[in-house]
Amino acid sequence: xxxxxxxxxxxxxxxxxxxxxxxxxxxxxxxxxxxxxxxxxxxxxxxxxxxxxxxxxxxxxxxxxxxxxxxxxxxxxxxxxxxxxxxxxxxxxxxxxxxxxxxxxxxxxxxxxxxxxxxxxxxxxxxxxxxxxxxxxxxxxxxxxxxxxxxxxxxxxxxxxxxxxxxxxxxxxxxxxxxxxxxxxxxxxxxxxxxxxxxxxxxxxxxxxxxxxxxxxxxxxxxxxxxxxxxxxxxxxxxxxxxxxxxxxxxxxxxxxxxxxxxxxxxxxxxxxxxxxxxxxxxxx
Amino acid sequence: xxxxxxxxxxxxxxxxxxxxxxxxxxxxxxxxxxxxxxxxxxxxxxxxxxxxxxxxxxxxxxxxxxxxxxxxxxxxxxxxxxxxxxxxxxxxxxxxxxxxxxxxxxxxxxxxxxxxxxxxxxxxxxxxxxxxxxxxxxxxxxxxxxxxxxxxxxxxxxxxxxxxxxxxxxxxxxxxxxxxxxxxxxxxxxxxxxxxxxxxxxxxxxxxxxxxxxxxxxxxxxxxxxxxxxxxxxxxxxxxxxxxxxxxxxxxxxx
Numbered sequence: 001x002x003x004x005x006x007x008x009x010x011x012x013x014x015x016x017x018x019x020x021x022x023x024x025x026x027x028x029x030x031x032x033x034x035x036x037x038x039x040x041x042x043x044x045x046x047x048x049x050x051x052x053x054x055x056x057x058x059x060x061x062x063x064x065x066x067x068x069x070x071x072x073x074x075x076x077x078x079x080x081x082x083x084x085x086x087x088x089x090x091x092x093x094x095x096x097x098x099x100x101x102x103x104x105x106x107x108x109x110x111x112x113x114x115x116x117x118x119x120x121x122x123x124x125x126x127x128x129x130x131x132x133x134x135x136x137x138x139x140x141x142x143x144x145x146x147x148x149x150x151x152x153x154x155x156x157x158x159x160x161x162x163x164x165x166x167x168x169x170x171x172x173x174x175x176x177x178x179x180x181x182x183x184x185x186x187x188x189x190x191x192x193x194x195x196x197x198x199x200x201x202x203x204x205x206x207x208x209x210x211x212x213x214x215x216x217x218x219x220x221x222x223x224x225x226x227x228x229x230x231x232x233x234x235x236x237x238x239x240x241x242x243x244x245x246x247x248x249x250x251x252x253x254x255x256x257x258x259x260x261x262x263x264x265x266x267x268x269x270x271x272x273x274x275x276x277x278x279x280x281x282x283x284x285x
Numbered sequence: 286x287x288x289x290x291x292x293x294x295x296x297x298x299x300x301x302x303x304x305x306x307x308x309x310x311x312x313x314x315x316x317x318x319x320x321x322x323x324x325x326x327x328x329x330x331x332x333x334x335x336x337x338x339x340x341x342x343x344x345x346x347x348x349x350x351x352x353x354x355x356x357x358x359x360x361x362x363x364x365x366x367x368x369x370x371x372x373x374x375x376x377x378x379x380x381x382x383x384x385x386x387x388x389x390x391x392x393x394x395x396x397x398x399x400x401x402x403x404x405x406x407x408x409x410x411x412x413x414x415x416x417x418x419x420x421x422x423x424x425x426x427x428x429x430x431x432x433x434x435x436x437x438x439x440x441x442x443x444x445x446x447x448x449x450x451x452x453x454x455x456x457x458x459x460x461x462x463x464x465x466x467x468x469x470x471x472x473x474x475x476x477x478x479x480x481x482x483x484x485x486x487x488x489x490x491x492x493x494x495x496x497x498x499x500x501x502x503x504x505x506x507x508x509x510x511x512x513x514x515x516x517x518x519x520x521x522x523x524x525x526x527x528x529x530x531x532x533x534x535x536x537x538x539x540x
Contacts, residue, residue: 146402153401153408154387154394154415161377161388168375171337172389173363173455174396182398283379 005129007245012136013197014237016143018221019230020190025219026227026282027151028183029163030077033215034089037096038073038188040210042066042195044100047113047205055119055200063192070188071181078180093212100207112206119200132201139197140234143190147230150186159183213262220269226282235280240265290315290459290490291367296335296345296355297514305331307514308345313459318481318491320501322525323511324535329494330372332511333461336492337369338362349459368457370448372464372494376436382447383432386419389454419454426450426480442473449480460484462493466500478503498526510535 017039024030042062049058073092077085100107107113118127119135126132150156158179161169169176199205208214217240225236243264247257272279289312298306306328313319321329334340336347338359347355354362377385395401395411423432426446431439439447445465452460465481466474474497481504485491495501501508501522508525510518512534518525525531 149402149405149408150398152412153398154390154396154412155398155401157380157384157388158396160380161384164377164379165375167339168371168377169388170339170359171363171369171371171375172451173360173368173391174388175360186398 002129003245005133007241009129009133009136009201011238011241012133012140013194013201014218014221014241015140015234016190016197017194017218018225018233018237019143019147020187020194021218021222022227022233023147023183023187023190024074026222026232027156027163028159028180030074030180030184031082031086032074032089033086033212033219034073034093034096035187035191035218036210036212036214037093038066038070038191039195039198039214040096040100040205040207041069042192043199043205043210044107044113044195045192046196047116047199048106050117050119050200055117055121059193059196062196063189066192066195067185067188070191071184074180074184074187078177090212093215097207097211100210107207110207112204112209113199114204116199116203116205118203119197126200136197136201139193143193144230144234146186147233151230155179155182217265220265222282223272223277223279224268226279228283229281232279232282239280240268288315289313290350291336291492292346292348293332293336294346294348296342296347298331298335298340298342304514306335306342309511309514309516310345311509311516311519313490313492314507315490316488317506318485318493318504319507319509320505320522321492321494321509321511322496322501322535324537326513327511328514329511330463331514333369333463333492333494336362336461337367363455363457366456366458367461368452368455368459369461370452370463370465372467374444374448376444376447376451378435378437380436381432382423382428382434382436382439382443382450383416383419385436385447386422386450386454387415389451390415390418391454391456419450422450422453423447425453427476440473442469442476445469445473445477446480449477449484453484459490459492462491464494464496466495466497474500502526 017035021035024032045062045065046058049061076088101110118125126135158169158174162176162179166176221236221240222233224239226232244261247260252260291313294310295308296306297308321332323329331340335342338357342355346353349365349367354365395408401408420432423429426449428443428446428450431443436444466477469477478500485504493504505522508520508522509516510525510531518531
């Protein structure tokens with residue numbers, strides 16, 4: 001039972017992370033492979049502040065910080081086009097991981113931060129998967145509502161148009177820079193939210209939780225679920241996080257489970273790109 | 286006498302070894318249709334690019350209603366009232382015809398992300414207003430029945446009409462049309478020429494790059510003849526198209 005609940009909580013958290021990535025990669029066309037780094041910034045911020053200030057304050061700081069960092073990391077995309085930005089973003093991810101590992105006075109280095117207090121809101125402490133699921137579900141619903149409202153608005157149409165043809169949006173007299181910065185900021189807010197929830201749910205974080213593999217995992221979730229749509233960002237995480245649980249059911253030896261999971265994630269990524277690039281419920285990237 | 290709204294003075298622009306514009310000067314008169322003609326490589330599209338701020342002139346000045354606009358960002362220039370179409374259309378292919386026009390609408394209501402999330406009803410109202418405005422523009426160019434169609438599924442002729450609807454959406458006074466009839470079938474060409482003629486009779490100011498001399502004859506009040514980045518002649522269609530020396534440059538260089 002607790003297994004299922006933990007899965008549901010993680011799936012809601014990863015859905016928020018997938019929405020964050022979707023805004024950049026799917027919607028406005030900034031192909032970031034460093035979203036895990038931003039989520040990490042949010043997670044470390046909340047982990048460090050959780051015992052010091054009330055949980056909502058820690059979350060607020062994390063969300064604002066992540067918005068700033070995400071805008072900063074997305075800025076090269078204004079100068080460097082398409083494929084080149086992927087390499088830049090890859091570099092950002094490596095730098096972030098190096099910082100998480102080596103700034104050990106702050107981050108606890110490779111051993112990470114333990115005993116992160118559970119979130120508490122209005123005297124109600126979410127220290128069980130049941131209670132946490134309430135919080136993470138509310139957070140996901142809020143994130144979905146925000147995403148939906150943004151996408152249907154005139155702003156959302158401009159953002160989609162930028163992905164299709166930035167020059168034509170400039171010719172419309174629209175402020176492309178402002179739109180890109182805004183989307184990056186919102187994406188950062190989502191990443192911070194996901195990171196803060198992740199840290200307080202697991203009570204433990206370390207550098208591998210936010211490394212390149214995790215960025216790729218979130219991208220895989222997006223590809224499988226389907227980019228650009230709200231549904232795709234939810235279906236992907238729920239499906240891919242179920243995979244390890246399914247492997248547990250079919251009695252794979254424990255030493256095999258990890259590599260097999262990576263193998264299946266990779267195979268799924270290739271298969272979807274080849275046979276269904278729009279994913280289950282999305283549009284072609 | 287008609288007054289000029291756009292004044293281009295001694296504008297030069299070099300791309301590597303190519304002098305695309307060489308001290309090029311001309312005016313565009315208000316509420317008139319001016320056609321920019323000349324052989325390939327004469328600098329016609331570069332003229333559009335420098336006027337709209339996509340390319341900075343190396344030298345020279347451009348004034349619009351007396352205000353200097355050279356070197357200013359495209360966004361400011363569109364706001365001041367100059368908008369353009371592109372030879373290669375640059376439509377948003379995965380979006381609907383209606384959405385393409387909505388993105389180009391001048392008013393900035395609902396274009397902020399914070400407002401979109403925190404004031405959903407206000408944004409919803411702005412959205413509906415924009416949909417109505419865009420629908421009216423589509424009807425104006427004869428695409429009223431295609432508003433929900435994704436651009437990719439429109440015919441080439443319809444796509445070119447959509448470009449006109451988009452440029453009208455900016456509310457600009459001066460419209461720069463880059464080869465509006467190129468590549469069109471006879472029926473689509475007729476529809477486009479009728480539309481441009483309608484805009485002209487509505488008193489809009491047009492600057493049109495056009496190759497088809499029959500089209501030029503129909504839509505131009507005045508012709509500017511560009512050759513090797515310089516303005517070498519200007520006059521009425523009868524004067525320019527009847528000049529054998531210009532015809533030799535035009536057809537000779539094209540051959």
